[in-house]
Amino acid sequence: MRAEYDVAKVEAVLLVVAADLYPRRLSMRDLSLEVVVDPDDDREMEVARRAIFNLKAYGLFQEWPGEGIEPTPPGLRAVVLLT
Numbered sequence: 001m002r003a004e005y006d007v008a009k010v011e012a013v014l015l016v017v018a019a020d021l022y023p024r025r026l027s028m029r030d031l032s033l034e035v036v037v038d039p040d041d042d043r044e045m046e047v048a049r050r051a052i053f054n055l056k057a058y059g060l061f062q063e064w065p066g067e068g069i070e071p072t073p074p075g076l077r078a079v080v081l082l083t
Contacts, residue, residue, distance in 0.1 A: 005043060010035065010051040012082075015060060018071045019079040025068030028052055 032048035055061040060075035
């Protein structure tokens with residue numbers, strides 16, 4: 001399996017990238033574009049989308065309608081502890 005198709009690895013990368021960009025909020029698409037290798041690869045974009053949904057479900061991302069996505073305080077703390 002290619003690394004860019006591994007949801008867990010993409011979740012980890014997205015969390016670190018979002019924390020680095022914090023307090024900036026990005027749309028799901030813009031956040032995905034920060035981490036994908038080939039934005040024309042539908043499978044890679046779908047994995048990034050799924051990873052974002054998972055991070056929201058875990059309570060590590062919060063989405064502000066019309067404003068974008070940002071890491072939650074627990075998400076920011078997880079990055080500090082794991083990097």
